[in-house]
Amino acid sequence: MLKTLIQNGRVIDPSQEIDRVTNLLIEEGRIAAIDVEPTDEMKVIDATGKLVVPGLIDLHVQIREPGFEEDETIESAGCAALAGGFTSIAAISETNPPVDSAAAVTYLGRQASEADHCNVFPVACVSSGRQGEEMAEIGILHNAGAIAFSDGQRPVSNPELLRRALEYTLMFDRPVLNRPEMVELSRDGVMHDGSVSTVLGLAPMPAEAEDVMAARDIRICEATGGKLHLLAISCSGTVDILRRAKDRDVSVTASICAYQFALTDAAMRGFHTSLKLNPPLRSRDHIDACIAGLKDGTIDVIASGHAPRSSEKKMCAITEAPFGMVGLETALGLVSTHLVHAGHLDWLTVIRAMSTNVATVLGVEKGTLKPGADADVTLIDPEAKWTVDPSTFRSKSFNSPFGGVELTGRAVETIVGGVTKFRYDGN
């Protein structure tokens, strides 16, 4: 019987409010116990100076297979996830064909199983063909293994469709993940609407486009009692609206992408297509409001917003480039550098937002180090200084604006089901 003891690490488990230096025992792919002393029959992993946390879960990952394998495959996304410290990812449909059939969900599961890297949770479409018109066969998709429903970067613009979806998913106790963006207000937008966009002449994406849609979505959620998750919020107005909704016990949660904290919209002065993001980089006041939202629990989840795009798709004029950046391999480093080391958040709050809360939102039995749980564990060196080098990414795409940037903190070992799937060797 294989036993592994992760020894002398700082064990942080928000699900049990644990934050202390101790030992964690893994046995038969499950968490066996904490505070266990080593014996001869144990394989020991020395975690001195490291954080030992429930495996990170990324709720917002675009997997581009099938249809856009030049950007990313399930295989490559799994490798990238492990290198970033993620033991599980929720794969949001940005594929062609879209994940709106049982066959597509099954395909995702089979490819993930064959790849055998991290856990991949399929998120199926809310609407048939991601067209935003007719509800997809949510029951069939659920039975096939979909754990949530989302049209990904394409917001559910039709309020009636969102209402129906939130009502219908109640039967399966599954969330709808919607990106709050009123596209009529941000059409053709490239960057945050502010003084920088005024000077650069780049079409703006006003904060109101997010705020208005978030308010609408929350109101519909409140009326239906369904589970709504707002994907990738970025604006102070949205944080306010969300905070008030939570005060009324509306069953709404929200996530934010890690890159939001690293840069402001001023970075767009370089016109680099790797910075064309949706939601866009915001101004400092919005970022500060989002940090406050994370601190007080208004924002539940930090995601990577991983949106891989092959180089040729970004080698064009900024107005023609697709949105997005790869995020799986930099998310933790960005959070560590810009939220923890910058003094905004403690590690317990960060791990809650990157693991425990994510599991709760998705309704999966992950995000905990309780005895009996799957032994999905991430070891983090919070002081490791490393320089982002996109050429070493496990992802198939390199569209990151952080190349050459030094970060502090990274995953050094990623354990899935008790098996070490990734160990950082300096590359």
Place this chain on the structure above:
Amino acid sequence: METPGFLEPFVGRWTKRHLLDLESLTSDEITLLLDVAQAFKESTQDCRQKLPLLTGRTSVNLFFEDSTRTRISFSLAARRLGSDVIEFSASSSSLSKGETLLDTAKTIQSMCIDTLVCRHKAPGTAQMLSENMDVSVINAGDGPHEHPTQGLLDILTIRQHRGDLRGKTVALVGDIAHSRTARSNIWGLQKLGAHVIVCGPSTLVSRRWEEYGVEVSYDLDAILPRCDVLNLLRIQFERQYTRPFPSVREYALLYAMDQNRMQRAKSDILIMAPGPINRGVEITPEVADGEHSVILHQVNNGLAVRMAAMWLVSAGRAN
């Protein structure tokens, strides 16, 4: 060819390889560009005389947007300096076969060219090319961002008619939101000491310009008596999804420069328009063709400014 005497005072003073915008230039650099343009104009019989300063060099006009005056002006400027000129048309290029913009530009570069003159509908395109290629890049308009040579020729025109810009009040009237000319004018005029007002409907004139020291007004009649120069910008309907004002008629009523308004303006006001002008919308025909109008002077100055820009970036590259 040896540098002609009238250019001797300017040799070695320009160090940049590209001309991408006016925002990043110093007042000295802008003044140098204007002085060189003025020198070309005065010493080459209004730029008619050929000077083989760029003989053996090749300039490519990489225009992804329609243009008449700017393209002709750049072509002529290059030829007057002895450069070969290649015209590139986006519609008949490999871009229509799916090639990326950068690959197209690099292909052209591999044919041993020296200067790329680029116009594109996307802000930042000229900058992107300058960062990825080994040629000099001149921005001939990148979407609504900047059009530095247009800004320079506007400023040169004002300087020729009114001298020093310090203390002068220049109003840019119209579609500021979508105007690259406005942005280049704002930076260039401010750096040379002018007071800049942006004026037009509130849907096209952002209050955010105040953060950059620009006065914002929605009332042309209120600011008119204070203005030394009015630069009337075209409404760019092609860049807008929803009309930013109820009707052209209403716009003309509120902002078109007509004879009635001329009566209330300073007696020596300069009327400018970067063109193409919509007669009857921004400006009535009698004002466009009237004694205060310097619109054709602007076009003429364009040639001198572009000769100056091409000569200077070539010298900057050599440095």
